[in-house]
Amino acid sequence: MLELNGKTRNPIIYQGEINMQTLKFDIHGMHCGGCTGKVERALSKIDGVSHVDVALSPGSATVEADTNRVTASQIEAAITSLGYQVKLHTAQPGPAT
């Protein structure tokens, strides 16, 4: 809706709306600080990503991103292209296995 209190609002405001989310990824294949640094640098460069924290053991990345500008699968693709296996870590409890 572009009307608020009878005033038409600038659509630019809506285009610029941000949706910050913290995404956690499990990463396999990193074996040293060079690997974590490589992932961290690659993810930091992605437009919409504001903060990246990569851990070596267990391999994971915590990414704060504006999901209106970048999707989890784009981040996954960036990690995959470096040669690592990655899976979006869901915080919700899954079915018991």
Ligand SMILES: [Cu+2]
């Ligand atoms: Cu390494």
